[in-house]
Amino acid sequence: MAEQHSVEIRHLDLDFGAVKVLQDLNLDIHEGEFLVLLGSSGCGKSTLLNCIAGLLEPTDGQIFIKGRNVTWAEPSDRGIGMVFQSYALYPQMTVRGNLSFGLKNAKVPKAEIEKRVNRAAEILQIQPLLDRKPGALSGGQRQRVAIGRALVRDVDVFLFDEPLSNLDAKLRADLRVELKRLHQQLENTMIYVTHDQVEAMTLADRIAIMKGGQIMQLSTPDEIYNRPRNKYVADFIGSPSMNFLDGHLENHVFKRGDLVMPMTGYEFAAPKVADRKATIGIRPEHVITGELVQGAPVKSEILVDVVEPMGSDTLVWGNMGDRPFRLRMDGNARVKPGERLPIGIDPSRASLFDASDETRL
Amino acid sequence: MSDIGMLNTVKAAEDPVRRRLDSGPRGARPKRALSRGNIILYGTLLVVSLYYLLPLYVMIVTSLKGMPEIRAGNVFAPPMEITFQPWVKAWAEACTGVNCEGLSRGFWNSVRILIPSVILSITIACISGYTLSKWKFKGSDLFFTILIVGAFIPYQVMLYPIVIMLREVGNTLGVQLFGSLTGLVLVHSVFGMPILTLLFRNYFASIPDELFKAARVDGAGFWGILFRIMLPMSLPILVVAMILQVTGIWNDFLFGVVYTRADSYPMTVQLNNIVNSVQGIKEYNVNMAATLLTGLVPLFIYFVSGKLFVRGIAAGAVKG
Numbered sequence: 001m002a003e004q005h006s007v008e009i010r011h012l013d014l015d016f017g018a019v020k021v022l023q024d025l026n027l028d029i030h031e032g033e034f035l036v037l038l039g040s041s042g043c044g045k046s047t048l049l050n051c052i053a054g055l056l057e058p059t060d061g062q063i064f065i066k067g068r069n070v071t072w073a074e075p076s077d078r079g080i081g082m083v084f085q086s087y088a089l090y091p092q093m094t095v096r097g098n099l100s101f102g103l104k105n106a107k108v109p110k111a112e113i114e115k116r117v118n119r120a121a122e123i124l125q126i127q128p129l130l131d132r133k134p135g136a137l138s139g140g141q142r143q144r145v146a147i148g149r150a151l152v153r154d155v156d157v158f159l160f161d162e163p164l165s166n167l168d169a170k171l172r173a174d175l176r177v178e179l180k181r182l183h184q185q186l187e188n189t190m191i192y193v194t195h196d197q198v199e200a201m202t203l204a205d206r207i208a209i210m211k212g213g214q215i216m217q218l219s220t221p222d223e224i225y226n227r228p229r230n231k232y233v234a235d236f237i238g239s240p241s242m243n244f245l246d247g248h249l250e251n252h253v254f255k256r257g258d259l260v261m262p263m264t265g266y267e268f269a270a271p272k273v274a275d276r277k278a279t280i281g282i283r284p285e286h287v288i289t290g291e292l293v294q295g296a297p298v299k300s301e302i303l304v305d306v307v308e309p310m311g312s313d314t315l316v317w318g319n320m321g322d323r324p325f326r327l328r329m330d331g332n333a334r335v336k337p338g339e340r341l342p343i344g345i346d347p348s349r350a351s352l353f354d355a356s357d358e359t360r361l
Numbered sequence: 362m363s364d365i366g367m368l369n370t371v372k373a374a375e376d377p378v379r380r381r382l383d384s385g386p387r388g389a390r391p392k393r394a395l396s397r398g399n400i401i402l403y404g405t406l407l408v409v410s411l412y413y414l415l416p417l418y419v420m421i422v423t424s425l426k427g428m429p430e431i432r433a434g435n436v437f438a439p440p441m442e443i444t445f446q447p448w449v450k451a452w453a454e455a456c457t458g459v460n461c462e463g464l465s466r467g468f469w470n471s472v473r474i475l476i477p478s479v480i481l482s483i484t485i486a487c488i489s490g491y492t493l494s495k496w497k498f499k500g501s502d503l504f505f506t507i508l509i510v511g512a513f514i515p516y517q518v519m520l521y522p523i524v525i526m527l528r529e530v531g532n533t534l535g536v537q538l539f540g541s542l543t544g545l546v547l548v549h550s551v552f553g554m555p556i557l558t559l560l561f562r563n564y565f566a567s568i569p570d571e572l573f574k575a576a577r578v579d580g581a582g583f584w585g586i587l588f589r590i591m592l593p594m595s596l597p598i599l600v601v602a603m604i605l606q607v608t609g610i611w612n613d614f615l616f617g618v619v620y621t622r623a624d625s626y627p628m629t630v631q632l633n634n635i636v637n638s639v640q641g642i643k644e645y646n647v648n649m650a651a652t653l654l655t656g657l658v659p660l661f662i663y664f665v666s667g668k669l670f671v672r673g674i675a676a677g678a679v680k681g
Contacts, residue, residue, distance in 0.1 A: 053574075054577075075578045076577070076579065076580030084571040086569055086571050088569065088572045088574065090572065090576070090590055091594060092594060101589075102578070105580035105585065106580055146575075149579070
């Protein structure tokens with residue numbers, strides 16, 4: 001093995017009765033990597049995390065942590081720490097008791113426990129809270145204690161199960177930054193489950209997008225955003241989501257009625273892609289508007305339906321022919337419903353998918 | 362000059378009042394204490410409480426009267442001369458058959474039945490409830506269903522089979538189970554199982570799974586999680602289970618009379634024997650005192666833990 005993998009998952013299956021929650025899932029996670037498992041609810045992301053933690057037994061397959069086969073090991077013997085959505089702090093214990101519970105179970109000497117608890121409290125800035133009960137803490141403080149509980153155990157891998165979902169928007173943003181800082185400081189492997197694409201894009205070194213118990217794409221956030229491997233990923237990432245137009249690809253030219261789009265500058269997966277039915281995906285924020293339309297490679301127009309000013313930018317919901325079409329404009333753009341808005345499209349920033357199997361061309 | 366000054370001050374004083382009246386009602390609406398609703402509500406409560414408290418009153422006053430006074434026939438009259446003699450007699454001298462030790466023997470028998478039964482049944486039910494909610498195994502739901510069905514089978518159906526079982530198991534092990542306190546303790550523990558297990562299972566099921574998972578990641582095992590995480594959170598349900606068992610076992614008559622012998626009868630059975638004895642004159646004051654003595658333990662338990670009881674029932678019963 002040239003590179004040490006922190007976590008390896010080999011051919012993992014998990015069935016709940018007749019339902020296949022995970023199907024032949026393979027995943028390698030690098031040492032010190034921040035990997036985000038992203039997907040809508042029911043895609044199996046939390047199930048996968050629970051399998052890695054040892055809280056669920058897989059039906060088939062193997063899990064390695066630091067090269068050791070831990071498929072049948074107890075959660076506490078896997079070198080993992082876990083942070084839960086509901087914090088899961090022991091309500092009858094003080095913060096100090098919560099932090100030291102795992103160490104006491106592992107029979108760590110008292111002096112060492114004291115040292116590690118203080119260090120974790122210092123990193124997370126919760127020293128003043130050590131003698132309080134969880135009930136007397138705010139949501140953000142509770143989640144910090146929950147992270148601290150994983151921190152004191154000096155684990156190889158941190159597992160996060162939607163840790164920020166119970167917090168309000170502002171606190172979530174603050175803790176997100178803190179988590180990123182913590183990762184930079186500790187350089188541990190972190191596996192993070194979320195359904196929030198902003199969290200995924202901002203935190204991850206790599207994102208694994210899951211659907212139906214399988215990984216749809218495992219890449220860097222940049223790659224996932226700019227070169228989604230299939231239509232599902234393209235649709236899932238980005239808000240508002242990508243515009244899709246069905247048409248034909250003929251000789252590397254996308255055609256749909258009046259719209260003729262030579263795909264110059266587009267990186268095809270193969271040097272020569274055969275003619276076929278295809279779907280083009282255009283991100284709302286990549287649509288060219290205003291004076292720049294003149295210089296755009298492809299020109300078209302949409303009929304504006306609804307305008308949503310958001311301050312920093314303006315979302316425009318319109319129709320291109322019979323298809324809905326969304327675009328994101330500058331915050332001070334002045335557009336009215338019913339207006340015909342000229343737009344430009346840059347084929348090099350678009351994504352082209354096969355119409356039948358929905359993979360990227 | 363002065364007139365104008367007077368006028369102004371009067372106006373100033375009147376103004377705030379008038380402004381309030383002009384703008385209509387404000388603030389909380391005044392309520393009448395003797396409204397029709399209140400009269401019906403408190404009237405009903407009064408009648409109902411009288412209905413329940415009157416018999417208790419009659420029992421207490423009768424137990425404090427001497428026999429001549431009782432024969433006078435004034436059931437509701439307070440005692441003219443208070444005497445504690447009936448209480449002493451009920452506790453220490455009343456006769457059942459040839460035995461004249463009073464209720465005290467039955468009381469101590471009941472205590473000897475109660476304490477081990479309560480501890481044994483709650484311990485087992487707590488562990489099974491914990492297992493059935495957090496450590497589900499293959500068939501655990503079926504197991505639980507069977508256990509619950511047990512709660513719906515009338516006791517009478519099982520009386521005789523249990524007699525045979527106690528006798529045979531006792532013979533095999535070489536100990537006396539049928540007719541002994543040990544046998545009765547076993548019977549009480551078994552019959553407490555369905556409802557107590559249900560109670561504990563539902564309570565533990567309401568404790569979030571994530572807490573349980575966190576404890577497993579922290580390296581706590583089956584017993585560690587039970588004793589260090591679950592039990593410290595379970596005071597309300599433990600109190601409920603205790604009240605149910607203490608009152609249920611203390612008030613039991615059927616099992617007591619079937620599975621024990623005369624010298625080990627619990628208090629309830631002995632009370633019955635005292636009250637229903639056909640020999641001699643009926644000593645109503647002694648009977649009342651004996652009945653009150655027998656009821657003291659459950660009464661005491663209810664008074665001490667009423668609030669916790671309601672809270673625990675609510676916590677254990679809601680979630681399925």
